[in-house]
Amino acid sequence: MKLAVVGGGSTYTPELIDGFARLRDTLPVTELVLIDPAAERLELIGALARRIFARQDHPARVTTTADLDAGVDGADAVLLHLRVGGAAARLQDDTCVF
Numbered sequence: 001m002k003l004a005v006v007g008g009g010s011t012y013t014p015e016l017i018d019g020f021a022r023l024r025d026t027l028p029v030t031e032l033v034l035i036d037p038a039a040e041r042l043e044l045i046g047a048l049a050r051r052i053f054a055r056q057d058h059p060a061r062v063t064t065t066a067d068l069d070a071g072v073d074g075a076d077a078v079l080l081h082l083r084v085g086g087a088a089a090r091l092q093d094d095t096c097v098f
Contacts, residue, residue, distance in 0.1 A: 001031075002075045003020070003077050003079070006036075008042060009034065014052060017049040017053070018052055029058075031062075049062045
């Protein structure tokens with residue numbers, strides 16, 4: 001199963017990857033594509049994802065790209081893992097009083 005994660009450079013992504021690794025019998029991911037326009041973060045998180053999979057003997061291949069169309073091409077599932085507005089929007093969301 002090819003799984004694409006839009007917003008894959010997020011600092012929350014390693015926790016997601018750990019879940020995929022632990023659930024490999026339930027969710028048979030063969031290729032994981034992390035998609036994010038932030039190249040530096042994306043490469044860092046991609047390398048960490050590879051180490052998480054390797055440590056848990058997960059056979060999936062991890063790739064990274066900033067190209068949304070290429071990343072989702074042929075994917076069996078696409079996860080949207082992003083917050084519109086980034087950290088500023090999170091601050092607003094987390095401190096807003098209703």
